[in-house]
Amino acid sequence: MSNLTQISYRERFLQIVDELRSALGYSFRELDADPGEELAMEMMYGNFDFSVVHSLRFRSDRVLIECTFGEIPSEQKELILEQLLQMNSVLAELDGSAFSIDIPSAKLLYMLPMKISILDGFQLLSKMTEITWHGRKWLDTRYMRMNKLDEEKLPNPIFLA
Secondary structure, three states, X not given: OOHHHHHHHHHHHHHHXXXXXXXXXXXXXXXXXXXXXXEEEEEEEOOEEEEEEEEOOOOOOEEEEEEXXXXXXXXXXXXXXXXXXXXXXXXXXXXXXEEEEEOOOOEEEEEEEEEXXXXXXXXXXXXXXXXXXXXXXXXXXXXXXXXXOOHHHOOOHHHHO
């Protein structure tokens, strides 16, 4: 991949960030972006921490949306992790998204890669809004019933896409 292509992806990423800021009523960025290999826009939205990351090293044609859903309750950790791994296999086929764990904080992360070429600030905001809905569902249910695993009550992973 040529540097010119990587530069245009980086410029598009910054444009998407400015479009998102505008959609939320914030001013455009006042500082130039760091010329490093990775840039991240970090913000809280819908009471969840988000990072939107652009890397020149890994898939510069995409951004990675990361959302921290919260802690995994230790008393049901094994059951919850098993359910999340099952969901990962379906999600990977649908859109490449996946659940992960931030080891230092033991918090659940939801990650979704998206192509820069088909993304704008409003679409990013829409996707972040959708992700917050799933985050609230996580906080309410941990994707499980708290007393007994009930297959009919678990959300269908297809609806996480």
